[in-house]
Structures are given as C-alpha cells and as structure tokens.
Amino acid sequence: MLCPPRRRTIYHALDPRDRNRSTATPIVVPHPRTGRRMSYLSVDDSVTATVTAAVARARAAQQAIEGWNQQQVDDAVTAIAYAATRPDVVERLANLAAEQSGLGNAADKATKIMRKTLGTLSDLKDAPSVGVIDIDEARGVTTIAKPMGVIACILPSTNPGATPINNMMITLKGRNAVLLAPHPRGEATCAESVRIARAELAKLGAPEDLVQLVSVAGENKEAGKAIAAELLSQVDYSLVTAGPANVDMAYRVGTPSHGVGVGNAPVIIDETADLDAAIPKIVASKTFDHATSCSSENALVIDDSIYDSVMAKLQDHGGWLVPAAQKDQLQQAMWPGGNLNRQVVAQPASRIAEVAGFDDDAAHASTFLIVEETGIGEDHPFSGEKLSVVLSVYRASDFDHALDTVEQILGYMGEGHSCGIHSEIDERIERLAERARVSTVLVNQPHAYNNGGSFDNGLDFTLSMGAGTWGDNDTCENLTYKHFLNYTYLARLIPSNEPTEDELFGDFLARTDRAG
Known part of the structure; x- marks a missing residue:
C-alpha cells in the first residue's frame, strides 16, 4: 500500500x-x-525534499564562487544584463509577462525591463563588492565584503519581467546564489529569465545553479504559501517584494529578510508648480503599465487657487472625471465586500469603466479615471492604494492644509513608502520632507518612473523599496547589492584619541549652568 x-x-x-x-x-x-x-x-515531505535539493544545489554553486575576484563577479552580472536587454528578449519577456499575468501592458513592461536593467547595471558597474572595499587609514578600519550565501526572492505578480532580472543582478553582485520564487501568474516569465541567466553563466564557466526557480504554485493559495515558507526557512536571507501577508510570513519564519512597504503615494501640487511640466509627468506615471507600480501617484493634493486649472489639464491629458453621483457606483465596483476587486487591478480605464457599469463613452475612451475625494480612512477607500488607473484628488486651502492631508493619507495607508511634491519653493519642499513619515520624497518628478531610481536623480535603481520601521521594514533605502553583503571590519591600533571630560562636557555645562 x-x-x-x-x-x-x-x-x-x-x-x-x-x-x-x-x-x-x-x-x-x-x-x-x-x-x-x-x-x-x-x-509534505515531498515539498521539503524538493526545496532542500534546490537549496543544496545553490549552496554548492555559491561555495564554488567564494574565490571569485571582482572582475569575475562583474562579468556574470553584466552578461545577464546584456542578454536580458537584447530587443528580441525584452519583447518576449514583456509579452509573456503581460499575457500570463493579465496585468499591465507589454509596451510599458518592455520599457521597464530595459530601463531598470540598464539602470541597475549602471549602479553596479565599478562598485566594489568583493574583498577589501574600503580602507579608512585615519580610523584604522578596513572593510571587507563577503557573501551572505543563498538568497530567496519572493516575487510579485505585478512585475514578473523586470524584478527577477534585477534580483539576480543585485544578489550575484555579492557572490550569492539566488532562488527565485515567482507568483504563479508570473512563473513562465520568471522561468524564461532564469533560463537566459543560466545560459549566460554557463558561457562564463560559472555554476548554473547560482540562479534557480522554485515554483510556489501549490494546489491552492495556502499550499503555495507553505512552499514559500519552507524555502524561506532554509536559506540564509530573503528579499520579499510582495504584499503585506507575504512580508509578514517571511518575518515570522525567522530567517533574516528584507521586506517592502505598502505604497499609496500622495503628491502635492502647489500654486508655484509648472503645470505644463507637472501634469504630463503625473499622467504618464499614473498610467504607466496600468498602475502596476506601488509608486504610482494614488492621490493629488492640489492648492485651491489652481485646483480648477489642474482638473482641466488632467482631463485634457486623457482623464475622465467621475461624476459625484457615480462615485459610489465606482467604489462598489472596485471594493465589493470591502476588498479590492482584482478585475480592476492594473487594467485599462475602459475595463474599469466596464466593471463599474459606466455608460458614458468618454469613460471608456479615457486613459485614467479621476475621483474627487474629501475623506480619508477605511470608510473612504479611494484614499488608499488602488493599483489601478484611478486617481484621487483633494483640494487644499493652503500649504499647511496640504501637509495635513498628506500626513493623514499616509497615516491611513502607505506610511514609510513615499510621497511627492510639485513646487518651486524650497522651504515648502523641505517642510514636507521633514514632516512626512516616508523613505523618499520626490520633487517635480514622475513618481512611478523615478521613485525606484532614475538617471536624473540620485536614488539607486531598484524594484524593492524599504519603508523603514514605519512600514514594518528594516531599511528606508532602495534595496540594491549592498543590502546582500556581509561585512567584516578589520580594526588596527591607532594613536589614542581619548577625549578629556572637559572636551566632552565643557560646552554643555557652560550652556546649562551646571559647572561645579
């Protein structure tokens, strides 16, 4: 039996x-x-055995490259980037990603693959990640970079094209092996990316098992999560670019992990903004890949004096203003039973209009929908992340009101992630940055394009953004290769620089009248 x-x-x-x-x-x-x-x-033990075998192969491959020098590492990373950005490969991956996931569109996915891969390579090129990477002679400290080992990457359904390539590059840069666990809707795309990467590694004489795919397509959702949890329990580190439930699961497994935060970016437009520049940026960003990005603008907070002008320009650029009488109709369609309807996630505006039952031809011909909102919180779901080409707009009486609105929106959802502002007043820009509990504040930029790094800002290219302790994460940075390295600090003796008590306390005692 x-x-x-x-x-x-x-x-x-x-x-x-x-x-x-x-x-x-x-x-x-x-x-x-x-x-x-x-x-x-x-x-099941059969699942455990499958995962264990993959991890064992990864460990053997990783140990085989422990002695690689910087050039060997960089050649492997560059080879994968080069192969992944050939026009025919980009087109194939983008089409596969759009077709299999049913999210976004192939043209924008192709742009994302090219831009993110080339941007990541630009960041990684010439960056030291092997052996001695820094010598501080004054402090007598030498920093030595070492691998973490085997890294597991849990991948989202929204971005099955660019994310696997980026994750392979930033982990291999540190001489790690990587196991990619894609969402089932992105597995075929990830499998093709892994096949391409393994072929490039083979050409270099490197172990192909430095890169592997682990399927988490179980018989049901819970079974799939069990496979992912088993994988996370066996590796040395993980990167989870997925929803809150997956991030929480990774943390609870106990293996050290980088998670990402929930997006819900509010963006202020004040009366000094160049609207002819700002509106095209916002629209292009909001509609890019049908809003699959967690960095897409979710709400605009507009100064009252320019509110009507902004609304007119948004409609001139393809937006359809949802009539107040039909706002509840759209809300019920997008959040039936209180949960976001997958039928509207990363879909064209015409599909959302269809799901909502709108009869107006203009709604079906638009590129995004505009909803005027005043409320914030659970009873006002338009104030939260929508992952769709639906843009909420708020009217602010002045800049202080705008700051309050941004703070309240983030307090409801998206704290730790990001926000933005279109303004020419540095004092206001800095006030927002000082007050907002976010990791990044973008100034006069398209949010979805630039939040994960850009050639015209100084942020690292990434597809995984930490949200700090505000978002239950361990870093506020854009995740890149340096987050997947161990560091040894070699400390040598230096001339003693022990300060006197007067040097330590003198100015404090003088200012506080505590002398004696």
Whole structure:
C-alpha cells in the first residue's frame, strides 16, 4: 500500500494582526520546545525534499564562487544584463509577462525591463563588492565584503519581467546564489529569465545553479504559501517584494529578510508648480503599465487657487472625471465586500469603466479615471492604494492644509513608502520632507518612473523599496547589492584619541549652568 507523504511543520510567531489580514498560517498550537503560542504551516515531505535539493544545489554553486575576484563577479552580472536587454528578449519577456499575468501592458513592461536593467547595471558597474572595499587609514578600519550565501526572492505578480532580472543582478553582485520564487501568474516569465541567466553563466564557466526557480504554485493559495515558507526557512536571507501577508510570513519564519512597504503615494501640487511640466509627468506615471507600480501617484493634493486649472489639464491629458453621483457606483465596483476587486487591478480605464457599469463613452475612451475625494480612512477607500488607473484628488486651502492631508493619507495607508511634491519653493519642499513619515520624497518628478531610481536623480535603481520601521521594514533605502553583503571590519591600533571630560562636557555645562 502506498503511504501518503509525511508532513512537517514550520513554526511562526503568532501575529495578532492576522485577524485583519490574509495569512498562510491557519493553525495555532504551542511550540513543542518553548510552549509559546505559534501558528504553523503543514508541509509534505515531498515539498521539503524538493526545496532542500534546490537549496543544496545553490549552496554548492555559491561555495564554488567564494574565490571569485571582482572582475569575475562583474562579468556574470553584466552578461545577464546584456542578454536580458537584447530587443528580441525584452519583447518576449514583456509579452509573456503581460499575457500570463493579465496585468499591465507589454509596451510599458518592455520599457521597464530595459530601463531598470540598464539602470541597475549602471549602479553596479565599478562598485566594489568583493574583498577589501574600503580602507579608512585615519580610523584604522578596513572593510571587507563577503557573501551572505543563498538568497530567496519572493516575487510579485505585478512585475514578473523586470524584478527577477534585477534580483539576480543585485544578489550575484555579492557572490550569492539566488532562488527565485515567482507568483504563479508570473512563473513562465520568471522561468524564461532564469533560463537566459543560466545560459549566460554557463558561457562564463560559472555554476548554473547560482540562479534557480522554485515554483510556489501549490494546489491552492495556502499550499503555495507553505512552499514559500519552507524555502524561506532554509536559506540564509530573503528579499520579499510582495504584499503585506507575504512580508509578514517571511518575518515570522525567522530567517533574516528584507521586506517592502505598502505604497499609496500622495503628491502635492502647489500654486508655484509648472503645470505644463507637472501634469504630463503625473499622467504618464499614473498610467504607466496600468498602475502596476506601488509608486504610482494614488492621490493629488492640489492648492485651491489652481485646483480648477489642474482638473482641466488632467482631463485634457486623457482623464475622465467621475461624476459625484457615480462615485459610489465606482467604489462598489472596485471594493465589493470591502476588498479590492482584482478585475480592476492594473487594467485599462475602459475595463474599469466596464466593471463599474459606466455608460458614458468618454469613460471608456479615457486613459485614467479621476475621483474627487474629501475623506480619508477605511470608510473612504479611494484614499488608499488602488493599483489601478484611478486617481484621487483633494483640494487644499493652503500649504499647511496640504501637509495635513498628506500626513493623514499616509497615516491611513502607505506610511514609510513615499510621497511627492510639485513646487518651486524650497522651504515648502523641505517642510514636507521633514514632516512626512516616508523613505523618499520626490520633487517635480514622475513618481512611478523615478521613485525606484532614475538617471536624473540620485536614488539607486531598484524594484524593492524599504519603508523603514514605519512600514514594518528594516531599511528606508532602495534595496540594491549592498543590502546582500556581509561585512567584516578589520580594526588596527591607532594613536589614542581619548577625549578629556572637559572636551566632552565643557560646552554643555557652560550652556546649562551646571559647572561645579
């Protein structure tokens, strides 16, 4: 008689937030060793064996390149970037990504693959990542870069073309091996990217198993999450560019991990903004790839004195203003039962108009929909992330009101991620940056294009943005190769520079009248 596969459990600290969000850990039990209340995923031994084998191959491959020099590392990274940016390859990956995922459009995905891959290579080119990378003679400290080991990358359905390529490049730069776990809707695209990368590694005589795909397409969603959790439990580090449930799962597995935050970028337009420059940027950004990017503008906060002009220009550039009487109709279509409808995510405006049941031909002919909003919070879902070509607009009586509105929007959703401003007044720009609890503030820029790095700003190119502790992440930076390195600090003796107490406390005591 055939015996069913044995099962094992992967334990996670129980997170009380699970009552309000999806979770891959449905069963709660005491941990067998500590007695602490834990949740767990049950995993077949056959799944464990498959993951274990992939991780073992990755470890062997990674150990084989421990002795690589900087040129060998850079050749591998450059070879993958070169192969991935050949026009026929870009077209194939973009078409496959759009067709399989059903999200966005092929033309914009092709642009994203080219731009992000070339931008990432530009950042990585000539950047030291092997051995001694810095010598500080004054402090007597030498910094030595070393691999983390085997990295797992959990990938989103919204961006199956550019993200795998970027993740391979930034992890290989540190002599790591990488296991890519794509969303099932992006698996075919990721598989093609991995095939291309492995072929390039083989040409260089490098181990092909430095790059592998691990399928998380289980029999159902929970089974898929169990596979992902098993993978995360076996690697040395992970990067999770996915939704909050996946990020939380990765943290609870216990393996060190970089997660990303939830987007919901509000952008201020004040009365000094160059509207002829700002509006085309905003529209191009908002509609790019049908708003698959977490950095797409989700709300505009517009100064009252230019509100009507901005609204007119938005409509001149393809926007359709949803009549107030039909706002609730759109809301019910987009959030039936309170959850975002997948039928509107990263779809053209015509499809959203169809789902909403709009009869106006102008709605179906538009490139994005505009919703006037005044409320913020759970009862006002247009104030949150929409992942769709629907743009919320708020009227601000003055700049202080605009700041308050941005703060409230981010407080509801998107804290730690990003916001933006179109203005010519530096004092206002700096006030926003000082007040907003976000990792990046973009000035006079298209948000979706530039938040993840651009050739005309100083941010690192990435497809994974940390949101700091505001967004339950461990970094506020755009994630790149330096986040996947271990560092050894070699400290030599230097002449003693121990300060006197007067040097340490003198100015403080004088200012506070505490002397004696």
